[in-house]
């Protein structure tokens with residue numbers, strides 16, 4: 001029994017919120033180090049926001065009521081659960097349809113340091129991405145989900161590879177547009193061929209030859225092309241870093257990448273529309 005921990009621990013609400021987020025969005029076997037009260041059941045989340053396959057929406061899922069930490073009833077806190085490491089089974093039911101449910105098996109560790117880890121989940125854990133990102137990426141959403149899944153399970157090298165693939169795929173439509181515009185303006189065949197080769201190339205280096213020409217100005221930060229810088233770091237992550245450091249790189253890059261991909265698509269659509277408009281204008285006689 002660790003008496004000092006009980007008296008020191010005060011942030012029940014904050015810890016419960018941390019565990020809520022952890023259950024909702026973290027994959028299996030990821031450790032969350034956190035301060036825990038002696039009785040885990042006093043910080044067990046009562047409600048999780050989860051996707052319900054029947055309601056087809058995010059819904060509150062209700063679990064068992066947590067034990068009040070300051071209860072005077074000695075029977076409310078089961079002795080066997082006090083500061084004991086082991087697997088807790090948590091169950092949550094959809095408040096919408098009252099049909100669907102989620103179950104978690106969480107290993108709670110009290111030895112030396114306190115941490116929790118999911119060791120089982122039903123239904124299976126799948127990374128969720130925002131609706132906006134999902135429609136933005138289309139079929140590439142799968143690549144992005146795989147990157148997140150790798151990240152969450154600590155496979156940083158894999159995550160870097162998936163993110164890099166994503167960035168490579170999204171530069172190609174812009175290269176194609178550059179090619180078409182140049183072709184219309186009578187560019188030299190060798191110049192056009194170079195762009196075509198860059199589109200077909202598997203390596204990003206040949207694509208970066210044109211990165212400056214296709215990168216929207218809105219993405220340039222202090223004269224640096226973030227597109228290229230991010231790609232370089234993902235490559236380092238993929239080829240030389242250990243899993244853990246690569247994972248830190250991927251986590252950092254992920255959000256910038258969401259912004260970049262949205263911007264590239266927008267730029268592509270705008271430039272395409274602009275090119276079409278110019279074509280129409282050219283049809284108007286000048287005299």
Ligand SMILES: [Zn+2]
Nearest residue numbers: 052055094097
């Ligand atoms: Zn439901």
